[in-house]
Structure formats: C-alpha cells, structure tokens
Amino acid sequence: MSSRRLVKGSGLGSAWLEAVLRTWPEAKRRAAAGRRLAQAERVLDVQVGGGAVSARVVGQRRAVFATTVTMRPVATDVWRAAMGAIALDAFCTTQVRSGVVPRSVLAYFDAAGDSLLPMDAQTVRVECPCAARVELCDHVLAVHHWIAAAVERDPFVLFVIRGSSREQVLGWLAGVDGETLAAVDVKESTDVNAGAQLLGADAAGDAFDAWRAPVDLVQDDVVGERQGVVDTILAQLGDPPGWDMEASVYETLVPVYRAAARYARAITTLAETDAERP
Numbered sequence: 001m002s003s004r005r006l007v008k009g010s011g012l013g014s015a016w017l018e019a020v021l022r023t024w025p026e027a028k029r030r031a032a033a034g035r036r037l038a039q040a041e042r043v044l045d046v047q048v049g050g051g052a053v054s055a056r057v058v059g060q061r062r063a064v065f066a067t068t069v070t071m072r073p074v075a076t077d078v079w080r081a082a083m084g085a086i087a088l089d090a091f092c093t094t095q096v097r098s099g100v101v102p103r104s105v106l107a108y109f110d111a112a113g114d115s116l117l118p119m120d121a122q123t124v125r126v127e128c129p130c131a132a133r134v135e136l137c138d139h140v141l142a143v144h145h146w147i148a149a150a151v152e153r154d155p156f157v158l159f160v161i162r163g164s165s166r167e168q169v170l171g172w173l174a175g176v177d178g179e180t181l182a183a184v185d186v187k188e189s190t191d192v193n194a195g196a197q198l199l200g201a202d203a204a205g206d207a208f209d210a211w212r213a214p215v216d217l218v219q220d221d222v223v224g225e226r227q228g229v230v231d232t233i234l235a236q237l238g239d240p241p242g243w244d245m246e247a248s249v250y251e252t253l254v255p256v257y258r259a260a261a262r263y264a265r266a267i268t269t270l271a272e273t274d275a276e277r278p
Helices: 012-023 025-029 031-039 076-087 090-097 105-112 138-153 156-161 166-175 194-199 207-212 220-237 249-276
Strands: 043-049 052-058 064-071 124-127
Touching (some): 012 138, 025 031, 031 138, 043 138, 064 138, 076 090, 076 105, 076 166, 090 166, 138 156
Antiparallel strands (some): 052 064
8 A cells, every 4th residue: 555645634544643643752753754664655565453553664774674563452342332322423423334434433432431543652562673762763653654544545444453344343333223234135126116115105106205294203113114114215226326435325324314213213202201291
C-alpha cells in the first residue's frame, strides 16, 4: 500500500497520529523523519494481524530494520458495550456499514472503558533493532505513519489492529439486538403486481399507496410486520445504478429503518404511559 499521500483532515488516521504524538511528545522532533520514510515508500512487506503491524523499514542509510508495533487487543466486553451503543446511533451505524467509520466511534469506545488509539505506553509495544536510544525511533514512527495512512483509506484496518476483523465488527452490529442481517433468498419475478402484493395493496396502480396509510407504532405486531416488508422490498430492489459503496443498499438502510421503528415505539409507549399516570 502506497503511503505517499499525506494524512490530512479529521479522520481516524489523523486521530492515530495525534494520539501517538500526545502519548510520546518527545517524538515530535522525529515525526517528520518518520513521515518522509513512509512517503518514500520505505515501509515494506507490511503485515497486519493479531493486533500487530510488522514491516521492513529501509532507513536513511539503506539499512533494513524489522519493525513492529503491537497493540493490546480490546476486551470482548468493551467491544460489546461500544458496538451496542453504536447500534443505537442510526447515522453512525449506517456509515460503518457503508465502510465510512466516523471519528465519533472513538467516543463510544472511550465510554465503554478502552480506546482504539495508542493512548498510553501500556497499550502499545514497539520493536526495532536500530541503535537509536529512544522508544519511538524514525523507523517506528514510519510504521505509525503507514498505519495512519492505511486507516485513513480503510478505517476497518484500525479495528483489525485492535483485534476484530471487518466481518466481526459488522457481526457485532448485526447481533446487538439479537437480529442478524441474513441474506434474503429472493427469486426474480416479472410480475408487475409483485410490489403491490408485497405491500399488501389491492391494486397495482401505485404500489406504494400502502405506505401512506397511518400505522399505530405502539402495536409491536404491526411494526414488526411492516418492518419485515421493508426488509423484503429493499432486498428485492437491490442496488441502484451507480451505487459504489461496499455495503449494499439493504445493509445500509435496514439498520436505519429498524432503529427508527424502535425509537418511535419507545417514545409513543412512553407518551401513553405518561398519559395514564394520575
């Protein structure tokens, strides 16, 4: 992966570098040297996995150093708490499912009791055989810059470094409320009335008229039935032309509809409870 592009903006890659320099302020004097090595593509044969990033870093005098940055994995209970909170944030969930992980996810992990970033020396272990008598030498900093650039391009790299794969993260989101986004087996149909039948409409004129009828959101059975219709329709519609996100329309929108239904059910139930109080 090329690291020529500077890490700019307010993404997770920038947050990683900020945390490194905040944790090791003495490294600020060498940060530029590490950045130059990364931009010159001297961070080679990078391996990411098991909470570690290892690479061969070509130094200023062409000497090669096997350098590793290892992060302590995030505990399972922290993952569960953080992803549970994220799942209740419909906008954040939609972004994560589409491959865009907002910086706001960091706050959810902080609140759950751990950080995704290298916030202290106990969280990170670095190894480099060079002769520099500092904890973060140029070669380690070059790897940190590589990590930042990689995370800026694919935020899920950060999750991998902290112990969970992309599939596991999406699985955490899908399983938070006991549900799974299982693939829906939908057969192709040329029936022009198919949409109307799915929506419960009596005629095929405007299949979406069924959505315009008022619905009592307090009735769980009605909400559940209507949500099942939403899931099925989104699955049948598929991705629209020009859709270039990694997550499908189904994966992106279903969490939003489900969260909205839960929220509507909660506020209407609360309103009725308040009205019944003497």
